Amino acid sequence: MGKKNTQDFSHNGERTMENNVLSPKVKKLARDDVEIEVHYVDSLGKEISDSTTIKGHYLDKLDIPWKEIPGFVLSSVTNFQQTFIPNSDGIYLVYANQLSAPVIVYHRNTDGKLISDPQYLEGDLNRKFDTQPLEEANHFLVHSPRSASGQFTSRVQEQEYVYNVLPVKDIKINKNLFIETTNNVRVFSEPLNKVPLEKTLPYGTTWKAYRAVQETYNKTVWYNLGGNTWIPSTESIKTRIIKQTTPRQEMLNSPLSETASNISYTYSIIDSMEIKRSVRVMYYKDQYITAWKTPYGDMDNKRFRGGQDVFVKKIVQLDNYSVWAELSDGYYIESKYLNL
Template structure:
């Protein structure tokens, strides 16, 4: 029998090796699970804005970078980007730029579509969570909420809307002889809850009779009606006071046109007057009406003048509170601000 042949080979320099032997010590073996990559999250100045993450994977396998949404920042660039697990001692740097978010506007309306409170502006860092809520005092009137009351701040304006089945104002009881006194030049409005004042403010230090009042449903704001379409909120610089009722003799005036100028106003004195004697136009729209007065700040009448209508003005009368009234040929008075004089 021959000798058993061994599987031996000789290298080119005569050294004996074995097939499938270990690699030469000059070549490092890479295990399939020992590649670690560190991912850094920094701002444009290189400052760390979130804790770094170390990811581990098999050599040459696909590498998925762990992207992050960081509130107040947006990803702007990547340094040392790679798609596979290859040793990288420097790591991967995700560079974020600081960015402001757009606001979330929350509207509160009644079923007629009118605002019952000022819009709320929610502000926060980009990508941070926000929550919108209905008005606490009107929650039981709520009939509609946004589908997604929660979300994230983005670089685009977002809107949320809550709808309530309730009127924006309710009647507010006042005393019969209530007047307001202005503590500054103050704005007046054509209707309660209006945000746009009329052209002319009420002058400082003047008194005005209050005919009715309403209160906003969701706060303590009271609106006083000073006659016709003239309203003033208690948020203006005013004070309320009671003025004694006019005497019976003053109340029994048959017609202000038959009296002297000093008897025109129960509360004020006439400081100037001017004859006009011409036809002028009511400034309002055709679907609006101006209140007629028997005397300035005296009694209102059921008589109304329609917007666009022409009336004949006999005299303009200025009172000591600087209001100007037009004396018409039919025996009534209206405030001159409603006329195209």
Template sequence: MGKKTSKRFSHNGERTMENDVLSPKVKKIARDDVLIKIHYVDSLGKDIAQSKTIKGHYLDKLDIPWQEIPGYVLSSVTNFQQTFIPNPDGIYLVYANQLSAPVIVYHRNTDGNLISDPEYLVGELNCEYDTKPLEEANHFLIRSPKKARGQFTQHVQEQEYIYNVLPIKEYKITKNLFVETAADINAYSQPLNKVPLEKTLPYGTTWKVYRAVQEIYSNTIWYNLGGNTWVPSTESIVTETINQVSSRQEMLNSPLAETASNISYTYSVIDSMDINRSVKILYYKDQNITAWKTPYGDMDNQRYRGGQSVLVNKIVQLDNYSVWAELKDGYYIESKYLNL
């Protein structure tokens, strides 16, 4: 008998081959050598970050390594793919340059008033920022922002520090303190005010100081020159003490009737003119104007309102070029307060 050949059939009658005949000849294709290069470029194609090469199995899922790049925001993707398939050009992540919004830091006292100018922090988009309290007021700090650190974004952010202290304190001055202007300088209605009064104090004039306060968080001193007139030490001024002889003060009840040297202990009259007419108070219309017993001498509780009519007897110019008006009631005010 001839050699019998063994045959096997599948359940549907089709003939199959032995597994040990199939397996050595057929192999599963497994490619793990697919390399994809990721480029990070700006809108002009210039590299803005180090490129990366990722490796994966053929047709496996591809996860692009996105990056946050300070100063840029992702705008588009070129040659995008979701699986590992050969791509000799690589994938390009295109970023657009974009500026961030500022972070504003406020430093306030417990009344909500600013004790220093707001800080404006600026930086590149997505860069980190770090806010800090005022170094000179750190021991007064009672409340800090919940997150003092963060990242610059496209939206304005605000941070707030609260301190339990008054912004100013009394500052002791000598009895006969004066300030002399080294330029035309700004005056203010009260300490810490940021908006100056309408008119400046002229260059080369000297003013008596009646009170002073100092800012807690700086060396700035505010000098009161009478009424609602304050000058900070940051202006171009020089302080000086001018000693006055008390025995001569009694002679100043009617200074223009005396010799010119009696007008004050510092200045002499260099010119005068009789006018004898009614004028209006126009300087600082929403404020009261202080009356002086003598120019640069003693102030009085008498006040004049903006818009009020007063009778001026005489105009006097001193040797510091300041001009004063002698009123009918015997008081003096500077001519700049009047519509002469």
């Protein structure tokens, strides 16, 4: 017997080794073109941002391209993987709707007092916001937030602007300046006060202004009507110059008492005249005027309809130049509503 041949041949006639060692002609499979699509969807599977396709070498590390989407927060990941391996389904980043907290912007003077109402900014979660100083007080600005812009988050954020400005300044007014109401208007115990006093000034009445101050950041003027009684120019009023001829007219009584908690209207009668005749209310028939128990005292539920006839006993003139009619039933109506 001759020496046994230890070689064999493949079906292609190529010589191989019995120990199955690969020949140099057989190449290892290498993938360098793996593509993965990343989807951004809400909890219902609806796409909320354009998908992204990422490429990489087989088994290389995979970094998912996370996104911040305004109004949403990432809640879960479907088909998560850390390396590039074929994945025909793709990776799904699932986001949930989430409301953001507001950004509150304060505008204060150097004493720490607010010079305007706080601003509340609202927007989608992660969306950008920008804050601005007050345009009318910008030249008084001495301090701004470290960053005037940012992103809405789930927590309340605060921004503060500080202005070196006096809240009000005195202004000179005519000594014969009066304030006429064109509606029932509110009055306040001091300038800049946000809470009005309990009673309002009646429509169509005239009041002497003793002093005036002006807000330095928006030009609103506050008129002092005596004591702790102030009315801003933003109310329904008109200013008038009325020259007075007697010392008595010069010294009009304060329309309100000095304490805001105990308001009372006080006047003096400077003239009166007996009438004793029937007159007509000069209003449309579908309109009514209010009856008063006393001039500028307490209003009553009783009302008089336009076109109605009433009997006037006398008319009286008060020291604020208003004229009132005293009716036979004891009520009072301003004479300007009657056909006297």
